[in-house]
Amino acid sequence: AYVIYTSGTTGRPKGTLIEHKNVVRLLFNDKNLFDFGPSDTWTLFHSFCFDFSVWEMYGALLYGGKLVIVPPLTAKNPVDFLALLGREQVTILNQTPTYFYQLLREVLADHPYDLRIRNVIFGGEALSPLLLKGFKTKYPETKLINMYGITETTVHVTYKEITWVEMEAAKSNIGKPIPTLRVYVLDENRRPVPIGVVGEMYVAGEGLARGYLNRPDLTAEKFVDSPFAEGEKLYRSGDLAAWLPDGNIEYLGRIDHQVKIRGYRIELDEIETQLLNVEGVEEAVVL
Template sequence: DQQLTYAELNARANQLAWTLRGQGVGPDRIVAILMDRSVEMLVGVLGILKAGGAYLPIDPDYPAERIAYTLADSGAQWLVTTRDVELRTPALPFAGCRVYALETEPMPAENPPQATKPEHLAYVIYTSGTTGKPKGTMITHRNVVRLLFNDRMAFDFNERDVWTLFHSYCFDFSVWEMYGALLYGGKLVVVPLMTARDPEQMVRLLRQERVTVLNQTPSAFYALSEREMEEADAELCVRAVIFGGEALAPGQLRAWRRKYPHTELINMYGITETTVHVTYKKLGEAEITNGISNIGKPLPTLRAYILGEGQQLQPMGVAGELCITGDGLARGYL
């Protein structure tokens, strides 16, 4: 039941930013952040960005070995956390500077001088490690901004939208959720972890907060949709459901389409290394009726190629490897 205005969020992020500046944080310096999903977590993320640094999100519920590996591999010299999270991770192997998000010294609420340029790092998110050890993917400010602002923007987000921060901030879908809301002046609802795991509570939250933009992995949405179909009314305000993170089975969207025919259902594909999303497809009756899974066309500022041996372009209809180029491509791995 906490809420912040933009002015309050900005002032608190600024105070943290001044603290971090005083500790030596600046452009291309990586600052780890180990916090539960909360309003304070958002203050932490924005404070790191305003200091000029790049945030490295770490989930306190990760196994101790994963936390230790991420801190060591990243070389982060600063850690933003809270006392209660620190108590839950007693063997936290970190020799650098710890900054407690709720206990900083009184600092100015004014914006610190701009330190970053578009080519500087905004965040580092570690991959899942399914193909070996997890690797830190380096994403710049330019990578993020052009995803949400370009001269051929495929979406009409605005200040009246209400978004949910449904996903962990260690999953790059959260980047789309956080900045889709905040950069357009909308409202961002931080979804408690247990609510995100419970379709009944999630349906209740969508009604109470009058959510308009919902981002979901398909498997999470199938459970949510099934629960929503048990409601007699059609009171949700969701105008767009954006899918990502795994393959979509459009046939499972039929019931939702019948109850909410005006909701745009959008399938998106992308990976951490290409800054969240690469392609998009607004699903129509043909895809839903026939169960056609289609990832669509590249977003503006990106190109997608199907290449074969020697990275040669494949002829129409011939299978190959999907290769992405453009302004969303990460700087690389740490």
């Protein structure tokens, strides 16, 4: 269906091979968590260099809904974007937390727009539930949904509706795996860790990419054989997590030096590599 490039540790972005069936089962499966339909209006807010856009495009179009393409200048201005949400009567809004916090200031201020948003779906980076209290107070009927995701497992991996309970707990609760996927939290020997113990997240199921384009070594390193099911692959996320007692997952950051800026994965080593290419720079450290 597409090849989308993500950050790579050597300064060489890696092309992730996503098949049509990966995208289709994301939106159509036996235990679907969403009720998208032809009466919904979505925004195409994100760049198609970022796989959140796949969810936005096909979430709208495969259900016969309406897709409003957000002009780049509007996307950069929360005041203008809020006006668009009101004017187009948007019902499904997808946002990275960083941008939503900026939009939130305008939403909570006095404005003349009648918002009809049914779902706000977060993805791309860690969410701070505590910051959503004001929105939930003003729009109690709007569902706030946190979805952890990875490009290599086709946009989304987990689902968690954020209620007052999660806001009070103030943890980065990413919920449980969506239908067709499974999540394991494993130690360095790929053994499951107990509840509350930090480990690396591995993902299995029908969303896994075919691998990386023309990168067999990297594919073998990241898409490993499962010790739990013969013939099955696990994707090593590089993300730290722990099981909560209720069966949800708490996201705890990265194992490596990768950071996320507005949803984009960036390796700090890559920035160091670029700095070392600058004439007159002998050494560089990026924190």
